[in-house]
Amino acid sequence: MNGSRINNVEYLKAHNIKVADVSKEMARTFSQMIYKDGFLHCDPHPGNVMIRPKPTGSPSHCNFEIILLDHGLYRELSPAFRLDYAKLWTAIMASDKEEIKRRAMNLGGIDAYELFACILTGRDWDVIQDAQLTRKVRNKAETSKISTGAGNWLVEIADILARVPRDLLLLFKTNDLLRALDEDLGADDGAQMRTFAVMGQYCAQIIFEEEKKDIQRRIAPSNRNSKSISVMAKSLGAWCRAYLTFIAKTISLNVFVWWIDQSQAETILYKILSKLIP
Incomplete structure (x- = not known):
């Protein structure tokens, strides 16, 4: 089979495949599996994901195709679980603490909803409660704070991981692998926010x-x-x-993803609009 591991940046450059497009398409692919199909590949590490230029006749809307390998770890997600999970992510992105608490209890019987949300998103609680997931990039200071916090809350984290259902545990793993893949690709600063926005589109739909x-x-x-x-x-x-x-959520998220793409590409339109918009 022609192609390469998805984190082979030199291969992507050689075939004019943009890292930002790969990151966005991975977010769409896995959001489709989680929220719409309910049948999830739970082991998307770089060795299990190939990429190749779009062949003739391919239905792909990108100039490449993503190929998933090693189909030994899939999980079927029930409609009720997917709905709760979508409402949880929607609540997290809106910083709706009561709804986060409710969905954390529904999904995993978890009282420590703040820590639960941090584990799920890989972000600091201050970012979540300020509704900054789709506005603020995780920087070195936040990463350091999370690492320190993980050490301080090790027992509580272990307790959560031991109590949550296997479906949710595998989603934790999948999310971590997708975040790690973005880092391997050297994805732009907008990748984190773009991923959350794409996910938000699927959540709104379900x-x-x-x-x-x-x-x-x-x-x-x-x-x-x-x-x-x-x-x-x-x-x-x-x-x-x-x-x-x-409709309002879909339009706002579509515009947001478009704006991130424009900003990272530093298009002429972005430069003009960024000067006009305070």
Whole structure:
């Protein structure tokens, strides 16, 4: 099979494959598996992921293809788990502490939700509670703080890892491997924020789809109250709110990802807009 390990930066350069595009496509690929398909490859270390230039006839929308190898460690994620996980990430990105606490309990029976969120994201709690995941790049100071904190909270971390379900434990592992891959690639500073934004798009979609199903259940013929005017009006209002929320999140995240791409490429458009926007 033609191609190379995905972290072979020289190979990427030789085939005009941008590291930022690879990072973004990996985020999309694994978000698709986690949130939409519910069937996850849980061992994406560089030896298990190949990349090659896009061959003729390929459906890939990039100028390359990503090939996953070693299919011995997959996990099937239930719809309920995926929904809870999507709501957890949405809460983390919005710094909704009560919702983080609720979802941490639902997913893993975890009381120490702050530490739980830090383990999941690989970020410091101050960044999370200030809603800076998609705005602030992890720097050396934060990395040092996390390393020190990990030593201080070793017993608590071990307790969380021992208690969480295997599905969640494998997601921890997958997230860590994907972050490590970005570091191996030497991905730009926007890679971290771009990954969270791409994930946010998938979370918004799965939450909206579940809200639609809930509304459909309310107005189903089998529901005796489905034909009442009040139920129909409330259902229509709920659908409109859910749809508008979904559209607003999707547009804002799409614009955010686009802006990161422009900023990292330092395009002329970015330079002009950055001077116009305070």
